[in-house]
Amino acid sequence: MLDDFMIRAALAGVGTALAAAPLGCFVVWRRMAYFGDATAHAAMLGVALALAFETSVFGGVLAAALLMGVTVTTLSGRGFAADTVLGVLAHSSLAIGLVAVSFLSGIPIDLMGYLLGDILAVGKSDLAVIWGGALAVNALIAWRWSALLTATVGSDLAKASGMDPQREQLALTLCLAVTVAIAIKVVGVLLIAALLVIPAATARSLSRTPEAMAVTAAGLGSLAALGGLGLSYRLDTPTGPTIVSLAAAMFLASVLITGLRQTT
Amino acid sequence: MTASEPLVAIRGLSVRLGDHDILANIDLDIHPREIVTVVGPNGSGKSTLVRAIIGALRPSRGSIARRPGLRLGYVPQKLHIDPTLPMTVARFLSLPNRRRAQDIADALHTAGLPDLHGRQMSALSGGQFQRVLLARALLEQPDLLLLDEPTQGLDQPGSAAFYHRIEEVRERVGCAVLMISHELHVVMSASDRVVCLNGHVCCHGTPEVVATAPEYRALFGTGTQGALALYRHTHDHAHDHDHPQPEHHHKDHAI
Known part of the structure; x- marks a missing residue:
């Protein structure tokens, strides 16, 4: 069954969506969208490093994303304007990554594949990495769920209950790095943040509790992955962007439906 | 104790x-x-x-x-729950620990609220919100x-x-x-x-x-x-024995 590239692509898409959705809810609730962007863009630097040192791309991306996440968290904790710091780091790491990759002469590089994903080229080992990562991310979030949610509602509330909001932030940073590392194959550096934010934002108007929103986002994300894969096959369009476009269409539909419901 | x-x-x-x-x-x-x-x-x-x-x-x-x-039961000065975070009163009161429905109803009652456990936090008035915060603090069964x-x-x-x-x-x-x-x-x-x-x-x-x-x-x-x-x-009750006699003096501090 896994010998069919479409089956592998479908499993990769769903696995990535499942990793991204609950995490994406926290990205939305904590206004970390730009943070997600910066972490994802750092992945390009990770790709360059991995190719230069001939290690696995997954490892390189994971390290770069983690480094970026910790750097941003530390800097914004020290009173730098988070928005500006993120803007500087997000785009410079992408640019430097691209420049670094161009130095690697002699290695044939599918640059578009890293930027926009190449889900149809997912192999069996990629699948193992994606599903392993997705399980790890969701296990960590499930384990920390209550503390994460309390810290998201109010860090002082968490403190008063004896929790450490900074440790929860670190857990999210770790999840984000893993998700970036597994999603790069599916949607590429440029669109990872979209996979985090859009299903979660769509799920918002359909949910009454945080748990419902996380589950709904996972469902919507998977639907977008499968639907986008099918559409791109039929229309012969690039798969990653098609998945994100479909997710965006779902978001638009949810906004319109909510708007209509409120006016009637 | x-x-x-x-x-x-x-x-x-x-x-x-x-x-x-x-x-x-x-x-x-x-x-x-x-x-x-x-x-x-x-x-x-x-x-x-x-x-x-x-x-x-x-x-x-x-x-x-x-x-x-x-x-500790802590009621912050203000709490901003991001509008992207759906949160019913009951769910909020179960942060960080799950509470039984009966305990939630009791806490809401003690805080002077009707049973609005299914209401979204964003739909509460300022006074209701404040009392929900109090109810949540009470559910911690605080000593302070x-x-x-x-x-x-x-x-x-x-x-x-x-x-x-x-x-x-x-x-x-x-x-x-x-x-x-x-x-x-x-x-x-x-x-x-x-x-x-x-x-x-x-x-x-x-x-x-x-x-x-x-x-x-x-x-x-x-x-x-x-x-x-x-x-x-x-x-109509006395509790002055619980703490030292009231005193009143001014302290000078070199800051």
């Missing part, structure tokens, strides 16, 4: 934020079942004191000793309830009602209360002890003692005397 053993013992506490000593050399004990009110002008470090007690701010000097196993300007956004009768409710809660739950307020004259009547704060402890004692203290008058003027009488009510 003895009544004389303080829940929280603060000794020589200083908190420095950036280049400023927000609090300098604070000594304060909070004993079981007493209601202590902290008053002070804006920027006097009232919220900083509460945040230091819950552990959100680290002392730059001095110490805060909490009785081992002390349970910390209230940071709990009546912001309430009108004066609303505030007075809220303070009466806090007294009822103290009777029912048996917790101590540390309350911060800028509504000096309203809050004082419900307090066993008042601490007047302005970076340091200016004066402290019973409401009457503080209201007539020259340091207090220097900070707030004398215009609140009539209002204090207006909201004054008689205590």
Whole structure:
């Protein structure tokens, strides 16, 4: 069954969506969208490093994303304007990554594949990495769920209950790095943040509790992955962007439906 | 556990934020079942004191000793729940620990609310929101309830009602209360002890003692005397034995 590239692509898409959705809810609730962007863009630097040192791309991306996440968290904790710091780091790491990759002469590089994903080229080992990562991310979030949610509602509330909001932030940073590392194959550096934010934002108007929103986002994300894969096959369009476009269409539909419901 | 053993013992506490000593050399004990009110002008470090007690701010000097196993119920001055976060009242009350439906209903009742557990937090009025925060703090079964300007956004009768409710809660739950307020004259009547704060402890004692203290008058003027009488009510129980005799003196601090 896994010998069919479409089956592998479908499993990769769903696995990535499942990793991204609950995490994406926290990205939305904590206004970390730009943070997600910066972490994802750092992945390009990770790709360059991995190719230069001939290690696995997954490892390189994971390290770069983690480094970026910790750097941003530390800097914004020290009173730098988070928005500006993120803007500087997000785009410079992408640019430097691209420049670094161009130095690697002699290695044939599918640059578009890293930027926009190449889900149809997912192999069996990629699948193992994606599903392993997705399980790890969701296990960590499930384990920390209550503390994460309390810290998201109010860090002082968490403190008063004896929790450490900074440790929860670190857990999210770790999840984000893993998700970036597994999603790069599916949607590429440029669109990872979209996979985090859009299903979660769509799920918002359909949910009454945080748990419902996380589950709904996972469902919507998977639907977008499968639907986008099918559409791109039929229309012969690039798969990653098609998945994100479909997710965006779902978001638009949810906004319109909510708007209509409120006016009637 | 003895009544004389303080829940929280603060000794020589200083908190420095950036280049400023927000609090300098604070000594304060909070004993079981007493209601202590902290008053002070804006920027006097009232919220900083509460945040230091819950552990959100680290002392730059001095110490805060909490009785081992002390349970805190914290009602923040304001809480902004991001509109992207769907949250029913029941779910909010189950943060961080899952609560039984019956406990949630009881806490809402104690906080003076109808059973609106299915309501979205974003759909609550300011007063309801504040009382939901109180209900959540009560569900922690606190030994010490910390209230940071709990009546912001309430009108004066609303505030007075809220303070009466806090007294009822103290009777029912048996917790101590540390309350911060800028509504000096309203809050004082419900307090066993008042601490007047302005970076340091200016004066402290019973409401009457503080209201007539020259340091207090220097900070707030004398215009609140009539209002204090207006909201004054008689205590039909005694709890003065729980804490040291009220004292009233001024401390000079070299900051």
